[in-house]
Amino acid sequence: xxxxxxxxxxxxxxxxxxxxxxxxxxxxxxxxxxxxxxxxxxxxxxxxxxxxxxxxxxxxxxxxxxxxxxxxxxxxxxxxxxxxxxxxxxxxxxxxxxxxxxxxxxxxxxxxxxxxxxxxxxxxxxxxxxxxxxxxxxxxxxxxxxxxxxxxxxxxxxxxxxxxxxxxxxxxxxxxxxxxxxxxxxxxxxxxxxxxxxxxxxxxxxxxxxxxxxxxxxxxxxxxxxxxxxxxxxxxxxxxxxxxxxxxxxxxxxxxxxxxxxxxxxxxxxxxxxxxxxxxxxx
Amino acid sequence: xxxxxxxxxxxxxxxxxxxxxxxxxxxxxxxxxxxxxxxxxxxxxxxxxxxxxxxxxxxxxxxxxxxxxxxxxxxxxxxxxxxxxxxxxxxxxxxxxxxxxxxxxxxxxxxxxxxxxxxxxxxxxxxxxxxxxxxxxxxxxxxxxxxxxxxxxxxxxxxxxxxxxxxxxxxxxxxxxxxxxxxxxxxxxxxxxxxxxxxxxxxxxxxxxxxxxxxxxxxxxxxxxxxxxxxxxxxxxxxxxxxxxxxxxxxxxxxxxxxxxx
Amino acid sequence: xxxxxxxxxxxxxxxxxxxxxxxxxxxxxxxxxxxxxxxxxxxxxxxxxxxxxxxxxxxxxxxxxxxxxxxxxxxxxxxxxxxxxxxxxxxxxxxxxxxxxxxxxxxxxxxxxxxxxxxxxxxxxxxxxxxxxxxxxxxxxxxxxxxxxxxxxxxxxxxxxxxxxxxxxxxxxxxxxxxxxxxxxxxxxxxxxxxxxxxxxxxxxxxxxxxxxxxxxxxxxxxxxxxxxxxxxxxxxxxxxxxxxxxxxxxxxxxxxxxx
Numbered sequence: 001x002x003x004x005x006x007x008x009x010x011x012x013x014x015x016x017x018x019x020x021x022x023x024x025x026x027x028x029x030x031x032x033x034x035x036x037x038x039x040x041x042x043x044x045x046x047x048x049x050x051x052x053x054x055x056x057x058x059x060x061x062x063x064x065x066x067x068x069x070x071x072x073x074x075x076x077x078x079x080x081x082x083x084x085x086x087x088x089x090x091x092x093x094x095x096x097x098x099x100x101x102x103x104x105x106x107x108x109x110x111x112x113x114x115x116x117x118x119x120x121x122x123x124x125x126x127x128x129x130x131x132x133x134x135x136x137x138x139x140x141x142x143x144x145x146x147x148x149x150x151x152x153x154x155x156x157x158x159x160x161x162x163x164x165x166x167x168x169x170x171x172x173x174x175x176x177x178x179x180x181x182x183x184x185x186x187x188x189x190x191x192x193x194x195x196x197x198x199x200x201x202x203x204x205x206x207x208x209x210x211x212x213x214x215x216x217x218x219x220x221x222x223x224x225x226x227x228x229x230x231x232x233x234x235x236x237x238x239x240x241x242x243x244x245x246x247x248x249x250x251x252x253x254x255x256x257x258x259x260x261x262x263x264x265x266x267x268x269x270x271x272x273x274x275x276x277x278x279x280x281x282x283x
Numbered sequence: 284x285x286x287x288x289x290x291x292x293x294x295x296x297x298x299x300x301x302x303x304x305x306x307x308x309x310x311x312x313x314x315x316x317x318x319x320x321x322x323x324x325x326x327x328x329x330x331x332x333x334x335x336x337x338x339x340x341x342x343x344x345x346x347x348x349x350x351x352x353x354x355x356x357x358x359x360x361x362x363x364x365x366x367x368x369x370x371x372x373x374x375x376x377x378x379x380x381x382x383x384x385x386x387x388x389x390x391x392x393x394x395x396x397x398x399x400x401x402x403x404x405x406x407x408x409x410x411x412x413x414x415x416x417x418x419x420x421x422x423x424x425x426x427x428x429x430x431x432x433x434x435x436x437x438x439x440x441x442x443x444x445x446x447x448x449x450x451x452x453x454x455x456x457x458x459x460x461x462x463x464x465x466x467x468x469x470x471x472x473x474x475x476x477x478x479x480x481x482x483x484x485x486x487x488x489x490x491x492x493x494x495x496x497x498x499x500x501x502x503x504x505x506x507x508x509x510x511x512x513x514x515x516x517x518x519x520x521x522x523x524x525x526x527x528x529x530x531x532x533x534x535x536x537x538x539x540x541x542x543x544x545x
Numbered sequence: 546x547x548x549x550x551x552x553x554x555x556x557x558x559x560x561x562x563x564x565x566x567x568x569x570x571x572x573x574x575x576x577x578x579x580x581x582x583x584x585x586x587x588x589x590x591x592x593x594x595x596x597x598x599x600x601x602x603x604x605x606x607x608x609x610x611x612x613x614x615x616x617x618x619x620x621x622x623x624x625x626x627x628x629x630x631x632x633x634x635x636x637x638x639x640x641x642x643x644x645x646x647x648x649x650x651x652x653x654x655x656x657x658x659x660x661x662x663x664x665x666x667x668x669x670x671x672x673x674x675x676x677x678x679x680x681x682x683x684x685x686x687x688x689x690x691x692x693x694x695x696x697x698x699x700x701x702x703x704x705x706x707x708x709x710x711x712x713x714x715x716x717x718x719x720x721x722x723x724x725x726x727x728x729x730x731x732x733x734x735x736x737x738x739x740x741x742x743x744x745x746x747x748x749x750x751x752x753x754x755x756x757x758x759x760x761x762x763x764x765x766x767x768x769x770x771x772x773x774x775x776x777x778x779x780x781x782x783x784x785x786x787x788x789x790x791x792x793x794x795x796x797x798x799x800x801x802x803x804x805x
Contacts, residue, residue: 022543023475023543023544026540026543026544027474027475027478027544030478030482030540030544031478034362034365034366034481035366037359037362037363037366038362038363038366038367040359041359041360041362041363041424042363044355044356044359045356045359045360045419045420045421045424046356046419046420046501047419047420047421048417048418048419049417049418049419050416050417050419050421054415055415055416055417055421056415058414058415059411059412059415059416061415062411062414062415063411066411082314085314086314086315088311089310089311089312089314089315089317090311090315090317092307092308092311093308093311093312093315093317096304096307096308097319127531127534128527128531130530131526131527131528131530131531131534132523132526132527132530133490133491133493133494133526134490134494135493135494135497135504136493136507136523136526139507139511140333140337140519140523141329143332143511143516144325144328144329144330144332144333144336145322145325145326145328145329145332146325148316149315149316149317150317150318150321150322150325152315153315153317153322154322154325154326154329219404219405222404222406222407223404223405223406223494226406226407226410226498227406227494227497227498231315232315234404234406237406237407237410238406238410238498241410241411241413241414242410242413245414247414250410250411253407254403254407254411257402257403257404257407258399258402258403261402261403261404262398262402265398265401265402
């Protein structure tokens with residue numbers, strides 16, 4: 001076979017088969033870097049008081065006790081459901097208030113409905129808010145505004161707003177530009193356009209995103225109960241494991257959380273499949 | 284049904300929906316003892332408090348080396364949890380995907396494992412593991428690891444199902460083995476999507492790591508908790524700012540990588 | 546003995562309806578055979594039974610002296626190595642380079658590890674370039690497959706099947722997604738595979754006229770059964786009416802238009 005002018009050879013004289021594109025190089029670098037950082041991580045970890053030969057069997061023993069012998073001992077079923085209600089309530093409030101506020105901010109952030117500088121300002125503010133972990137917001141509000149559900153809801157509200165502004169504004173930006181222009185040509189003002197063009201065509205999306213956020217906020221609310229003293233089932237979990245060392249109770253609470261979380265996940269997956277099959281999941 | 288009654292029933296539906304939302308808001312406020320007016324009223328006060336107390340002072344800057352070290356620990360922990368989680372999630376998603384799954388039982392098993400590890404919140408895992416592993420990096424790492432496996436498995440299954448069906452068929456027809464097909468048809472096609480999810484998971488894990496750190500006494504979460512409980516608000520501010528900068532830098536980097544590879 | 550023997554082949558995906566039933570025919574080495582029939586007649590399923598991409602329910606497929614239905618996994622892979630396949634939607638890995646996609650045809654000859662690491666020897670790579678040159682797409686060797694036109698992608702598919710050094714190439718609607726010019730290029734290449742390399746070709750086609758122009762022999766399928774089997778010059782209007790049922794009340798010209 002004669003040599004071809006199109007064949008590329010590597011430094012060792014062998015024929016290359018890769019494209020050598022930028023995308024390939026960046027992927028290789030990313031993967032290499034992540035592996036290197038992982039190795040570094042295990043090297044730098046603080047292993048104080050860790051005894052794997054004891055920890056692993058103990059974990060399995062604990063897990064067995066939790067999941068095979070769940071029971072409530074420090075509070076009743078009634079209280080358990082009440083605390084679950086508190087957690088759901090926190091999640092619901094921060095979601096619904098977040099959705100309402102995010103709606104207006106998203107209108108300002110959508111590039112087809114707003115001025116460039118307003119849109120940019122809102123986006124930067126949102127990125128800033130997103131960067132602070134929810135638990136820090138809650139703890140900061142706990143001292144700034146006094147403890148209680150207000151701190152928890154306000155703290156959780158911040159991330160809900162940041163998340164929903166991003167989702168909503170992307171939905172708004174996908175509204176057919178023709179519809180907006182047609183309304184504008186008839187002399188409709190900005191609010192008319194929002195109410196009659198933007199809202200009807202995006203409403204189901206907004207609803208699904210809001211529900212998705214509710215699912216996320218449920219587990220956030222559990223976490224806030226445990227880590228920031230926000231009350232609810234998360235706080236009970238924290239007490240059961242951190243104070244009473246009652247594994248059976250930890251197991252029962254975990255089961256309750258798991259059941260609620262799976263129900264919410266199934267509902268939101270159903271919604272997602274129905275309204276936007278290609279959308280992303282997660283927070 | 285004619286148009287008029289349809290419109291009417293539409294109207295009733297909307298009304299019902301609004302009442303439902305309103306009712307649930309009231310119920311939630313009652314059960315959590317949340318007062319929206321009180322909440323809103325405290326906002327300006329809270330803002331004022333934040334601006335007057337959360338200041339970075341010269342004195343707190345002296346703690347910067349310690350804080351940065353803790354931050355590095357947290358970032359490395361998040362990355363390690365994500366990458367090792369990826370390895371497990373990759374095999375689970377191969378089992379769980381319709382394109383690459385080899386048996387129904389394994390598929391159900393993979394989806395079950397993913398669902399349980401994802402739906403038990405990271406805090407619960409942290410608290411459970413804390414009992415046996417004690418206060419060290421391993422506990423936080425494992426808690427994040429379990430959550431990452433669950434989330435990434437679900438994401439990877441979607442990517443695999445979406446991207447690679449036809450090429451898998453073609454390679455099967457050439458007599459390629461299962462792992463040849465996986466690594467030469469599925470992986471090249473899904474890798475950009477997967478890397479995008481991995482980067483997203485790292486961002487999420489850094490935020491969760493702060494939370495887990497508060498519970499398990501490791502990393503930046505521990506630093507925050509320590510200064511918070513000793514009322515050293517200047518240091519609290521510094522911790523918060525260093526987290527913000529770290530998260531934003533990582534987000535910008537991942538956005539760049541995503542743009543190039545997809 | 547002929548290269549491929551189909552004996553009483555039957556296949557059903559669910560219990561109520563059979564996709565194929567009672568098929569019997571033989572294919573000689575070096576034959577160019579077209580299978581025509583309306584969509585849903587079972588053409589794709591028939592092809593996929595030959596390399597057992599779908600399981601065989603009834604009857605036997607004997608390829609090169611081996612009963613395909615009775616092979617274990619490893620033996621089946623070995624047989625598939627000698628059977629090339631070409632698809633309507635090309636079925637390439639879109640993000641990989643053309644040359645990588647061509648070399649995918651060699652996996653059957655490699656161990657798993659060699660395949661995963663992408664260890665191809667220089668002779669294989671040169672062979673891949675030789676095939677690309679033959680097919681006139683050598684200059685695109687380092688492009689991403691999804692940057693190529695449909696006709697070019699199908700030629701990559703042909704190269705991938707030829708590098709397997711197959712005894713037979715199965716083509717499932719190879720030109721159904723292509724425009725007439727690209728279709729002609731592809732059909733010419735397929736024809737030359739048989740004429741120059743002596744490799745048997747079985748091609749599923751919609752277009753009766755193209756089947757008559759290119760093939761030595763035509764099999765007409767309708768509702769999972771053979772309604773015509775003979776040299777292509779013997780295929781007449783009466784047969785196509787039978788194959789396409791009532792639909793073929795339309796003249797062949799109009800059907801051509803619908804296809805294109």
